[in-house]
Amino acid sequence: MIHLQNLTKVYRLNGKKKVVADDITATFPTGMSVALLGRNGAGKSSLLRMISGAMLPTSGRILSTGTISWPVGFAGSFNSELTGEQNCRFVARLYGVNTDELLHFVEDFAELGDHFRLPIRTYSSGMRSRLAFGLSMAVPFDTYLVDEVSAVGDAAFKAKSNQVFHDRMSRAGAIVVAHQMGTLRQLCQAGAVLEGGKLTFYPDIDEAIAAHMANMGQGKAG
Incomplete structure (x- = not known):
């Protein structure tokens, strides 16, 4: 279980303020793979880095009952x-x-x-x-953090990488950022949508994708 408690992250650059996490309280359940969705620049990578411990929040805290990876492939x-x-x-x-x-x-x-x-x-x-x-x-790890990871190398190496990756996902939870909706449907059972600094958790991946696509002003994702 990963619990975000009143999590806030504010960036300040050239006198301008950008809030990527606005007093978020949410829970990622144990053993579940969750897609993290949001438009470009919404703060998905920042949220993963805070969960991994690589970045400190402006305020709030993150609680966990298990081990958490660094972003896979970093x-x-x-x-x-x-x-x-x-x-x-x-x-x-x-x-x-x-x-x-x-x-x-x-x-x-x-x-x-x-x-x-x-x-x-x-x-x-x-x-x-x-x-x-x-x-x-x-x-x-109990939970793997995956930020747009893609296998490198020839076809045989990519196949080996995908096999090992799916084996790990079958025995642990994950928080996954990816732009391909088909990949997210394959890997994840649930989803969380980050929009305007707010995070909404959906227990069904298709509901999460539909909410994200609505935010993007698009129709149903393939």
Whole structure:
């Protein structure tokens, strides 16, 4: 369970104020995959970052009864001077998981070859993405945060990534941001719509999508 209690987030830039979370109180149930919907700039990524702990709210708090992932596939927190292996060792210690098992999974999954033991700064963007996605899947969480993640690589690697991702989703909850309604229907049972700083929870994914499309002034989504 993730509970948002009077959550507020305000950005100030050049004397202008933008409120992306306006005194939100809502609960994401345990073990449920929830689509997070909203127009571009509504604050979906900011909300995910606050839930993950990477960003502090202006006021309010977030309570949780289980473990929460960082945004799946996020590569921005890697230390570029350390190797892929060293970055993975650090994460294993940080989250208290078996280091050898995590290293074996990530090295096999990411298919980086000798680069796994070279500094991250030598990686291409695709290599960083494969390492980040593999590391995200290597740590078991009660809730995964997914922000427009997409598999990289050839068709075989994408198929492997999708298989592992769906396996994780079958045994945990998730909060998912994606622009493809078909993807959200496939992954999620419920939805939450962020509009004007307010968050409305819908126990049925189709109701959430309909509300979002109405906000966007569009008809039924395919």
